[in-house]
Amino acid sequence: MKEIAAFEVGIKLGALFHQFVGMPVSLKNAEILEKAMKSCIMLQPYVAGAEVRIDRKRLSEKLSEFNYCSLEGDMIYARVEVEVEGIKAIGVLRWDDEKKYPMMSLVTE
Amino acid sequence: MKEIAAFEVGIKLGALFHQFVGMPVSLKNAEILEKAMKSCIMLQPYVAGAEVRIDRKRLSEKLSEFNYCSLEGDMIYARVEVEVEGIKAIGVLRWDDEKKYPMMSLVTE
Amino acid sequence: MKEIAAFEVGIKLGALFHQFVGMPVSLKNAEILEKAMKSCIMLQPYVAGAEVRIDRKRLSEKLSEFNYCSLEGDMIYARVEVEVEGIKAIGVLRWDDEKKYPMMSLVTE
Amino acid sequence: MKEIAAFEVGIKLGALFHQFVGMPVSLKNAEILEKAMKSCIMLQPYVAGAEVRIDRKRLSEKLSEFNYCSLEGDMIYARVEVEVEGIKAIGVLRWDDEKKYPMMSLVTE
Structure with missing residues (x-):
């Protein structure tokens, strides 16, 4: 069961990223x-x-x-x-500046 | 100028379709x-x-x-x-049932 | 470790679906x-x-x-x-006709 | 007719950008x-x-x-x-560095 739950949460994060990256976004x-x-x-x-949060500071810089x-991984x-x-x-x-990568991780509360 | 306006509106429709098709959608x-x-x-x-309108009847059927x-062209x-x-x-x-195609058209008011 | 592997494979399937659904596709x-x-x-x-396989029969019907x-889940x-x-x-x-859903599953070899 | 041609080419560019931005890409x-x-x-x-060309230099930098x-507009x-x-x-x-924008333009040969 733990594996299935982990699998399911992975699906959701992969889906989110690839569906929405590219959307026109502004502070508005x-x-x-x-x-x-x-x-x-x-x-x-x-x-x-x-x-879900869009980083307004990064957004403003871009x-x-x-x-x-365009909405980007960072x-x-x-x-x-x-x-x-x-x-x-x-x-x-969460974007990882060092890895230059949108890291997806399983977390323990 | 008319051509440029037509070009610009084409961009918007192509973008809309290909950015958002695939989104999880329900009546909610x-x-x-x-x-x-x-x-x-x-x-x-x-x-x-x-x-922009999502056809609730088609949605309900799918x-x-x-x-x-998933949001689809029809x-x-x-x-x-x-x-x-x-x-x-x-x-x-607008979806065209006969052509089975999401038709994009320039319209005159 | 099993959970992390399951999480990672979930990411890949969610990403695949949501990145590529909507692509123009034909037998060509x-x-x-x-x-x-x-x-x-x-x-x-x-x-x-x-x-990755695209079902040519479904494609032909659509x-x-x-x-x-457009590439669709089925x-x-x-x-x-x-x-x-x-x-x-x-x-x-894999598309599930009964559930009308692109089922993603962890499998055991 | 000129307007319709311009409209159609706009659709194609908008579609291309929003379908494919976000794809995993490398030099491979x-x-x-x-x-x-x-x-x-x-x-x-x-x-x-x-x-269609992917800029290998920009890619390498990212x-x-x-x-x-991820494939990005630049x-x-x-x-x-x-x-x-x-x-x-x-x-x-074509990406415009000054405007920080993926400019789409009608061109005359």
Whole structure:
């Protein structure tokens, strides 16, 4: 069961990243995008909780001349909690500046 | 100018379709997804107006056992209006059942 | 370790689905798309093997008047093998007609 | 007709960007991804020619610790030619460093 819960939370993080990277984002619509992303995670099987945040500082640094940019990996933080037959697993997506990589990790509370 | 306006509205419709197809959608979050998609279009250069609708009937027919499905071309209607130096162009994305295709067309008001 | 391997293989399947659903596909380019998708999986951490197949029969049934269609969940089969510090996990993505859902499962060899 | 050709080429560039941004890419699979992207454009209505290039230098600079990265707007060059009833239109997607933006433009030969 622990493995299945871990597998399921992995699916959710991989899906989130690859579905939404590339979206036009600015300070104006970041909040609605966070809500939309969270709503998509919450529909998926076994999800017990989700949090999605777009880093406003990174976003501000990447704004184009047109005052928005594409959502990129270094702007996204997500935490997803799944529960499979009473067994929980929590996964986190967080940009790692040193690795230059959107690290996804299983976390223990 | 008319060509540039037409080009710009084409970009917006192509972008919309390919960014968002695949999103987890249900009757619960369809409205927030419509708002998120609209907000993304509205950020882009020259956009003067946008409308996005997810067809609830099609959506209902495609719901999986888990009570949601992936957003597909036959569920999306969009209308985007751009204005480039005073010249308007309007484009519409609408599923065509006969062609089995998400038709995108320039429309004249 | 088993949990981490399961988590990692979940990430790969979620990523595959949400990155590539929506791609224009026909009998002409299905093979190159299979290779491209496989190549993307193979780059990711811990992946030891991958297989991706697009169902030509389903594809043929969905072709539009323009002789291609969008890649959808019911056309994709994928099998991904990861190895984390000697521990293997295998995940499969396969459309389930009854559930109307792209089921992702951990498999035991 | 000129407007329709311009509209159609806009669709193709918008679609290309938003479908493929986010793909795992490295020096190993860049060529197969270029071919896959080109093959997707070539299927679409009215397309008479297409060229897609991934900038290897930018790619190299963005490689993560795992030796690949996500495809981003500043790595993509594309040129698409459409022909609608004898009328041609050519569109180009090219990163603009000053605007920090993936500029899409109609070009005259």
